[in-house]
Amino acid sequence: MENKPEVIHDHDEKKSKNNPMKGGKLSIKDFEIGRPLGKGKFGSVYLARTKEGHFHCAIKVLFKSQLISGGVEHQLEREIEIQSHLHHPNIVRLYTYFWDAKKIYLVLEYAPGGEMYKSLTNQKRFTEVMAGKYMYEIADALQYCHHKKVIHRDIKPENLLIGPQGELKIGDFGWSVHAPSNKRQTMCGTMDYLPPEMIVGNHHSDAVDLWAIGVLCYEFLVGKPPFEHDKQADTYSAIKVARFSYPDYVKKGARDLIGKLLVVDPTKRCTLQKVKDHYWVTQMVETARKVAEQAKAEKAA
């Protein structure tokens, strides 16, 4: 049976032509662009679908000029390098990217639930069940990242999205690095999530993400972060000694978990496995599962 390279080659050629996510050189012409989904500092994100196969995705359009004036082009390179190799249900997939003369396009997984911070703002604060379920999901995603030696370093509601089943998805790896790192970039935006070791300027490890999910859990339950103060100096001094208080409605289980994450000494913080196994988290995940099951049963009835 003679070898038929041209047939095999054509077959591959057809596959990559039909499925633009595979192999073929992509351009914005391969997509139909839908409504704008969000606006960020360096660009906007649009709902999109491939012309061939109608594959739904989100395309983030970044202007080269803005990246250069922001001095963040290598940060984008790192973000692409890191996020394109992460495959986890609670992390937004970066399928591929391409560029033209003026712009860079990131083809991302579409998260139809929208932005976590808007959901938190609209609801003021989440129920314990939602907060506990989100804590399990983000701990699972970060455990996967840390296992691959990736530290996120910028966990906060603004970088989180909501998936088709209401699940949390980490949407942005702009500040992530390969561990261990003592990279000190000029931080922009809020310092509410900064851990003591990043303020004092020491070498920091993946434990910075443990601190951040402690702040996140508090903000999910209370509607604002634990160290928020009008004056930046007050925020810093509260963070350095982990000084914060709870409103009365925050219950024992949640206080126990947060208290094990917001620990000044990074080596003493609760591990991600212990977060996933924490009695409050497992209780909330189980309740969320039952509520979802009940809702599905009612829908089917």
Ligand SMILES: CCc1cccc(CC)c1NC(=O)n1cc2c(c1)/C(=N\C(=O)c1ccc(N3CCN(C)CC3)cc1)N=N2
């Ligand atoms: C440029 C945007 C940006 C800057 C910085 C960080 C991030 C990550 C969060 C991003 N977003 C980003 O990369 N994104 C990647 C994404 C993505 C954003 C996204 N979806 C949405 O943004 C979205 C927004 C609203 C929405 N609806 C609102 C109204 N509801 C009634 C129905 C649902 C539904 C989906 N899917 N993949």
